[in-house]
Amino acid sequence: QVKIRRNTVPQIAARKGGEPIVSLTSYHAHTAAIVDKYADFILVGDSLGMVMHGMESTVGVPLDLMIMHGKAVVRGTEKALIVVDMPFGAYEESPGVAFRNAAKIMKETGCGAVKIEGGKRMAETITFLVERGIPVMAHIGLTPQSSHVMGGFKTQGREEDSWAAHEEDARVVAEAGAFAVVLEGMVEPLAAKITTQISIPTIGIGASADCDGQILVLEDMLGLNEWTPKFVKVYGDLGPAIERAVGQYAEEVKDRSFPGEDQVYR
Ligand code: KIV
Ligand code: NA
Numbered sequence: 001q002v003k004i005r006r007n008t009v010p011q012i013a014a015r016k017g018g019e020p021i022v023s024l025t026s027y028h029a030h031t032a033a034i035v036d037k038y039a040d041f042i043l044v045g046d047s048l049g050m051v052m053h054g055m056e057s058t059v060g061v062p063l064d065l066m067i068m069h070g071k072a073v074v075r076g077t078e079k080a081l082i083v084v085d086m087p088f089g090a091y092e093e094s095p096g097v098a099f100r101n102a103a104k105i106m107k108e109t110g111c112g113a114v115k116i117e118g119g120k121r122m123a124e125t126i127t128f129l130v131e132r133g134i135p136v137m138a139h140i141g142l143t144p145q146s147s148h149v150m151g152g153f154k155t156q157g158r159e160e161d162s163w164a165a166h167e168e169d170a171r172v173v174a175e176a177g178a179f180a181v182v183l184e185g186m187v188e189p190l191a192a193k194i195t196t197q198i199s200i201p202t203i204g205i206g207a208s209a210d211c212d213g214q215i216l217v218l219e220d221m222l223g224l225n226e227w228t229p230k231f232v233k234v235y236g237d238l239g240p241a242i243e244r245a246v247g248q249y250a251e252e253v254k255d256r257s258f259p260g261e262d263q264v265y266r
Contacts, residue, residue: 026042049087113179191207
């Protein structure tokens with residue numbers, strides 16, 4: 001029996017300028033198994049701190065939590081490349097610290113790549129990791145782990161004189177060896193421009209349809225969150241569907257119609 005091989009990093013990198021790359025986040029075995037049928041890669045994003053654990057930002061997400069969710073997603077999938085976010089504090093200090101923590105993530109989860117936030121400032125670290133066997137996806141534009149410095153979650157590139165810095169970030173992470181780069185929360189023409197300027201795929205979120213791929217947070221596009229940002233298209237209606245189911249269960253427990261004949265052992 002031939003084991004179905006997962007999508008590889010070179011396969012994703014080769015999609016530059018080709019058929020758009022499909023990706024979503026996933027944090028659990030069961031949702032990941034569904035996403036695996038359609039996604040080229042799945043990101044175990046540190047957004048899980050906010051989405052799954054009620055945190056106010058991603059800054060408090062611990063490494064062990066990323067590893068726990070990373071393991072679940074790898075177990076639940078067989079086809080997609082799994083990329084795990086490195087959480088705040090696990091890579092910024094030095095290339096050596098980044099390597100140690102990235103290697104821990106890869107060894108313990110079985111994922112195929114890690115993602116780190118930051119452009120030019122992370123170039124040395126990206127090269128250090130890639131040369132030692134750890135594929136890196138970069139992430140520039142709006143970088144949520146820096147929200148305390150940026151003063152919140154702000155769309156980038158509104159002033160045209162800020163574009164050059166973002167364009168340089170993109171060029172530098174590509175040259176440093178990143179196999180793809182997430183462009184988050186930047187004005188559409190800037191994301192489109194960057195996409196034409198670099199040789200690695202750009203993955204947009206709140207960016208441009210011209211990006212080489214798109215990513216969304218699964219719970220956002222399924223309608224599980226009360227509030228969604230402008231850049232999210234809500235494809236599903238799971239919040240209200242779950243509420244209806246839970247409400248009906250509560251009623252049936254109270255009126256003793258659950259469990260019914262079919263749910264008891266005679
Ligand atoms: O954590 C996350 O979900 C992400 C994506 C939004 C790109 O980094
Ligand atoms: Na993230």
